[in-house]
Amino acid sequence: MLTEADCRLVLFTCIxxxxxxxxxxxxxxxxxxxxxxxxxxxxxxxxxxxxxxREKLNKTNLLKVRTEIxxxxxxxxxxxxxxxxxxxxxxxxxxxGLLLKGNRKILDTLRSSIxxxxxxxxxxxxVSSAKYLATQAAKADFTVVSGGAHxxxxxxxxxxxxxxxxxxxxxxxxxxxxxxVENLKLFDQITRKGLLISEVMxxxxxxxxxxxxxxxxxxxISRATVVIEAEYVSGSIRTARDAAEIFRPVFAVPGEISSxxxxxxxxxxxxxxxDIATSFDEILELITPIH
Numbered sequence: 001m002l003t004e005a006d007c008r009l010v011l012f013t014c015i016x017x018x019x020x021x022x023x024x025x026x027x028x029x030x031x032x033x034x035x036x037x038x039x040x041x042x043x044x045x046x047x048x049x050x051x052x053x054r055e056k057l058n059k060t061n062l063l064k065v066r067t068e069i070x071x072x073x074x075x076x077x078x079x080x081x082x083x084x085x086x087x088x089x090x091x092x093x094x095x096x097g098l099l100l101k102g103n104r105k106i107l108d109t110l111r112s113s114i115x116x117x118x119x120x121x122x123x124x125x126x127v128s129s130a131k132y133l134a135t136q137a138a139k140a141d142f143t144v145v146s147g148g149a150h151x152x153x154x155x156x157x158x159x160x161x162x163x164x165x166x167x168x169x170x171x172x173x174x175x176x177x178x179x180x181v182e183n184l185k186l187f188d189q190i191t192r193k194g195l196l197i198s199e200v201m202x203x204x205x206x207x208x209x210x211x212x213x214x215x216x217x218x219x220x221i222s223r224a225t226v227v228i229e230a231e232y233v234s235g236s237i238r239t240a241r242d243a244a245e246i247f248r249p250v251f252a253v254p255g256e257i258s259s260x261x262x263x264x265x266x267x268x269x270x271x272x273x274x275d276i277a278t279s280f281d282e283i284l285e286l287i288t289p290i291h
Contacts, residue, residue: 006062007031008078012097013065014056017199018213021047023093031078031096065201072175072202074101083107088220090246095199095217101175102195106143106166113143113168114283115218115243117236118152118228119261126229126261129253130155133226136280138165145170145222147214148183148190152228152236157186157194167194170221172214173206174198197221211235219243224287226251226277230264237264244273249287251277 002010008031015022025034037043038057044050069076077084078097085107088094100107114137118126134144134156144160146153148169160167169190173179175198178187190196199217200210215235219225219242227250230236240250252274255262268274277283 002032002035002062004030004032005078005080007035008097009065009076010057010060010062011035012076013060013201014053015096016213017095017210018093018216019049020093022049022053023096026096027094068202069099072099072101074099074175074196074198074202075104076100085110085221087222088217091216091220091242093216097199099175099198099200099202100195101198102191103166103193104195106168106195109143109166110221111223112141113145113222114287115145115222115225115239116152116156116228117146117215117218117225117239118230119234119236120149120151120153121261122151122155122229123255123259123261125255126152126253127155129228131159133228133253133277133280133283134159135163137283138163138167140280140284141165143168143222145218147172147211147218148178148180148187150180150182154183154186157190161189161193164193168221169194169196170214170217171196171198171206172210174200174202174204176202177205179206212238215239216242219248220246222248224249224251224283226253226283227265227268227274228253229255229259229261231260232263232267234264237268240268240273249283250274251283251286253277 130152138160143166145168146156225243243250252265252268
């Protein structure tokens with residue numbers, strides 16, 4: 001008989017991340033019950049995705065799944081693990097499980113963590129702002145979380161690693177399809193000194209829609225989110241709104257009023273989704289509990 005952890009793993013391989021219906025079912029009833037409901041053919045008949053998921057479950061070989069994870073040098077965790085990042089449970093569509101690669105102990109530092117996100121094609125001002133805030137956060141012994149993309153993400157990760165401090169990169173795809181390929185060296189450094197997290201199996205590629213799905217984890221896993229340069233409509237703005245929707249503090253770095261890359265940050269500030277951030281001390285003041 002499959003254990004709860006076994007069922008979580010099987011469902012993890014067969015259900016797309018962030019599906020609100022299946023996330024709710026697993027959270028409410030447990031993975032074993034949902035697995036039984038799907039395979040017994042007596043439940044969920046109204047769900048259009050059911051035949052596809054049932055077919056995937058019937059074809060899934062648990063041993064092959066575990067071997068794929070082992071060969072990628074990663075581990076699978078569920079909400080029953082003591083180091084599960086409980087912040088993600090605040091999401092309306094929490095992950096079924098997570099794959100980790102690197103220093104798992106960094107999960108214990110998430111009480112002091114901050115996400116830094118922004119444009120993939122930032123200005124020099126944006127890059128310097130990301131380096132500055134990441135450096136200040138790292139010196140304050142905060143774990144810096146980002147998504148490994150070009151631009152602001154890369155600047156935040158590199159600045160943190162250069163100080164020998166902790167950083168987490170949350171990926172849109174699997175560990176065998178790291179993206180962007182230009183950052184393979186950076187991903188290797190994060191694996192050795194930080195932590196990579198993925199919500200999909202190692203063989204899954206980074207499709208465009210997965211980045212928006214991934215962004216909610218960046219928003220939820222840390223104490224606060226900072227946006228540095230973002231267009232009026234962008235993935236970084238979505239990350240900020242994901243954070244605000246689960247009552248995480250959001251900050252935006254103001255920029256030039258004529259720059260399209262500042263429109264998103266100014267929009268967050270004007271709509272009172274985000275507070276203005278010009279230094280890490282300002283951020284720390286708002287996210288540190290008053291005793």
